[in-house]
Amino acid sequence: MAYTPTIGLEIHAELKTKTKMFCDSRNDPDETRPNVNVCPVCMGFPGTLPVVNKEAVHHVLRVGAALDGALVDYTEWDRKNYFYPDLPKGYQISQYEYPLVAGGMLNGVAITRVHLEEDAARNQHSGDGYSLIDFNRAGLPLMELVTEPCIHDAETASAFAQNLQLLLRSLGAGDANMEKGQMRVEANISISKDDTLGTKVEVKNLNSFKSVEKAIAFEIDRQTEALEKGELLVQETRGWDEVKGITFSQRKKEGSHDYRYFPDPDIPKFRLARIPGFSKDEIKNTLPELPWEKRARYISLGMTSTEAETLVSDPSYGSFFDTEVLARMNDANAIKLGTNYLLTDIRGHGANEDELQRLSGGAFAEVIALTMKGELSSRGTKDLLEVLLKEGGDPRALAGERGLIQMKDSAALGRIVDEILSENTAIVLEIKNGKQEALKYLIGQGMKKSKGSANPGELEKALVERISAS
Ligand SMILES: [Zn+2]
Numbered sequence: 001m002a003y004t005p006t007i008g009l010e011i012h013a014e015l016k017t018k019t020k021m022f023c024d025s026r027n028d029p030d031e032t033r034p035n036v037n038v039c040p041v042c043m044g045f046p047g048t049l050p051v052v053n054k055e056a057v058h059h060v061l062r063v064g065a066a067l068d069g070a071l072v073d074y075t076e077w078d079r080k081n082y083f084y085p086d087l088p089k090g091y092q093i094s095q096y097e098y099p100l101v102a103g104g105m106l107n108g109v110a111i112t113r114v115h116l117e118e119d120a121a122r123n124q125h126s127g128d129g130y131s132l133i134d135f136n137r138a139g140l141p142l143m144e145l146v147t148e149p150c151i152h153d154a155e156t157a158s159a160f161a162q163n164l165q166l167l168l169r170s171l172g173a174g175d176a177n178m179e180k181g182q183m184r185v186e187a188n189i190s191i192s193k194d195d196t197l198g199t200k201v202e203v204k205n206l207n208s209f210k211s212v213e214k215a216i217a218f219e220i221d222r223q224t225e226a227l228e229k230g231e232l233l234v235q236e237t238r239g240w241d242e243v244k245g246i247t248f249s250q251r252k253k254e255g256s257h258d259y260r261y262f263p264d265p266d267i268p269k270f271r272l273a274r275i276p277g278f279s280k281d282e283i284k285n286t287l288p289e290l291p292w293e294k295r296a297r298y299i300s301l302g303m304t305s306t307e308a309e310t311l312v313s314d315p316s317y318g319s320f321f322d323t324e325v326l327a328r329m330n331d332a333n334a335i336k337l338g339t340n341y342l343l344t345d346i347r348g349h350g351a352n353e354d355e356l357q358r359l360s361g362g363a364f365a366e367v368i369a370l371t372m373k374g375e376l377s378s379r380g381t382k383d384l385l386e387v388l389l390k391e392g393g394d395p396r397a398l399a400g401e402r403g404l405i406q407m408k409d410s411a412a413l414g415r416i417v418d419e420i421l422s423e424n425t426a427i428v429l430e431i432k433n434g435k436q437e438a439l440k441y442l443i444g445q446g447m448k449k450s451k452g453s454a455n456p457g458e459l460e461k462a463l464v465e466r467i468s469a470s
Contacts, residue, residue, distance in 0.1 A: 003191040003227065005220045006198070007157050008149035009109075010186040011164060014119060014140050015059045016174045021118040021141040022050030022093060029175070029182060034134040042118075042139030044088030049266050052077070056141035058278065059173040060100045060116050063143065065283045066167055066290050067111055069104025077267045080259045085133055086121040093118050094144075096261040100272075107163050109156065110148040117142050143174070149188065149197065154216035158209045161185050166291040166313060178207050185212050189219045191227070198223070199233040203247050205240045215240040219247055294318065301326075301335070307343055316353045317342065320360065328365035331372075338368045345382055351389050358392035359385070366395040370405070377455070380404040403451040416449050417462045421470075431467055439463060 017027050023041035031037055041048045064071050078096040099115035121138035125131045145164065151157050165176040165183060176183035185206040190198035203219055206212045219238070226233055238247040273279045289297075291312050298308035311318040325338040346359070359367075367384055370376045376384060376399060384399050399405050420442050421428055430438050439460065446459045 003193055003198075003220075003224050005152055005189060005191045005216075006149045007151040007153075007216060008188040009145075009147045009151065009157060009160060010188070011145045011161060012119075012184045012186075013143045013145070013164075013168055013174050013176050014182045015056050015143055016172065017053055017055045017059070017141055019053060020139040021053050021056055021116070022139055023048075025139065027140055028136075029180065031136055034132070035136060037136045038138070042088070043135060044090070050093060050264070052267060052270075053141055054275075056116055056143075057100065057272070058283075059141075059171070060114055060143050061272070061278065061283050062171050062287060063145075063167065063173055064101030064104060064114050065280070066171060066287055067101070067104030067106050067114070069101040069111060069114065071272070071280050071283065072098055072100055072102065073273045074098060074269065074271055075100055076269045077264045078261045079264050080117075080261055082259055084120070085131070086123050086138070088121070088135065088138060092120065093264055093267070094261075097263075106167070107156070107160050109160050110150050112146045112148050114143060114145045117144060149190075154213045154220070157187060157216055158213040161212055162209055163291065169315065170288060170291050170294075178209070181207065187212065187216050187219075189216060189223070191220060191223045199235050201233065201235070201247075202237045203240055204237060204250070207242075211240055211242055214245060215247055218245065222247065303339065307339065310343055310347070314347075316356060317347060320356050320364075324360055324362070324364045328362055329368060334365075334368050334372055337371065338364065341368065341381065341385065345385055346389065349386070349389065355389040358390075359388055363388055363392075363395050370395065370399065374455075375399075375405050377404075377406055380406065403453050405453050406455045413450075413454060413458060413462055416446050416454065417459075417466055419449065420445050420463070421466060428467055428470070432470075 014029065015027075019025060020027050020037075020042055023039050025039045025042050026037045028037055041050060061071050075095065075098045077093050079091040080094045080096070081091040083090055094117035095115035099113040101114035102112075104111035104114070119137050119140040119142040121133050121135045123131055123133055147160065151160065161183075165178070168174040168176040168183070174182060178185070184204075187203050187206065188200050189203060190200045192198035201219060201223065203215050206215055223233055234252065236252050237250045239250045240247055277283075295308050295312045298311055299305065303311075311321050321339070321342060325335055325342060329335045329338050342364075346356070351359075364385075367376070367381060367388070370384075371378070371381045380399065383402070384395060384404050387393070387398055387402065388395060396405075424442060424445065427438050427441060431442075442463055443456055443460055446454055446463070447456060450459075
């Protein structure tokens with residue numbers, strides 16, 4: 001009988017706030033100079049007092065409401081005691097008994113809790129016998145989300161983390177960039193042959209969705225192999241070596257009692273619902289459209305799941321679609337055509353937010369209208385979009401200037417055909433005598449005369465008609 005893997009996730013995400021969790025030092029993830037965003041509070045000087053960051057609490061409650069978790073009314077803060085050089089106070093302020101959010105669901109995965117704590121500083125080990133510490137990160141608001149051990153494969157774990165990242169971004173709660181360490185995933189993995197849970201191994205340092213998947217798959221194989229050989233697994237913390245593609249033992253796991261949690265006496269207890277803007281209803285009513293709601297809406301418009309996913313995972317394209325395609329194009333065919341040009345050509349071009357801005361305010365809808373009317377060929381549409389993305393401008397005027405409008409006016413086309421025929425009597429005679437390939441030359445003349453605006457098909461048709469009638 002095969003082993004069933006059981007996976008639970010612990011995800012930490014730095015929140016986007018003006019200041020740190022318990023002091024007014026700046027929360028600036030782009031700061032590259034070490035130890036500039038620090039103060040006596042986040043440096044753990046004796047006699048300082050923490051003040052809770054309201055914005056951070058608000059972010060976590062919004063995340064909780066979006067996940068349909070229970071938002072607590074009463075909450076308090078606890079000290080998690082341990083010594084490490086990146087923890088200036090000798091304890092981390094976290095939440096133990098009263099997390100801000102209990103329960104909830106994301107991507108079919110049940111959530112145990114979501115709480116708020118402070119981040120530690122960043123150690124830089126030189127390898128020459130000393131280490132440097134950058135305290136800019138010490139005290140940043142850090143959300144911790146814990147799932148139930150109810151995931152059974154690596155792909156579901158990775159999809160969960162991706163959807164959480166989308167949610168944090170769409171709520172403006174955090175950038176959750178994994179490469180920058182703004183979102184950090186730990187996976188608890190065990191395998192067993194029956195309903196009991198096997199020995200749990202925690203894997204840390206997963207800093208991309210790919211590593212989440214690869215590390216879990218590796219760990220399932222490693223544990224299966226060990227048990228097959230009759231070895232005993234130990235409860236431990238393992239790291240992930242991205243280069244070698246393996247997990248390695250870091251330390252044996254401490255139990256939570258080692259941290260001597262107790263309520264922080266320096267921070268008041270909160271009745272959240274009594275704070276204006278923090279009641280469950282107020283929080284729920286101010287949520288934007290959530291990523292999975294957006295996904296369902298796009299699918300219901302007839303998009304493929306890949307198209308919907310592109311718009312959901314790229315907010316600038318999602319909002320461009322909503323305001324410039326959906327809101328401005330009334331016709332289902334125009335919307336379909338617009339979606340196509342947006343996802344294939346504009347996105348294929350890698351257009352950024354500034355470039356999309358130049359196509360906004362109705363310009364894109366006007367281009368698509370010209371295409372729908374046959375005034376722009378598909379080549380012409382692509383060329384015009386390219387110019388508009390780079391330089392902006394009025395679509396119709398630009399298309400005219402650049403000779404991209406196809407000539408639909410049959411009188412004008414007739415005048416051009418007359419001119420060609422009278423200027424090329426010898427060639428016309430050759431065609432009449434059966435030299436059909438000479439027709440191409442006349443079409444070329446017509447395209448030149450119309451400055452490229454004639455439709456070559458129509459030009460050919462008109463020329464053939466006139467020659468055979470003469
Ligand atoms: Zn500070």
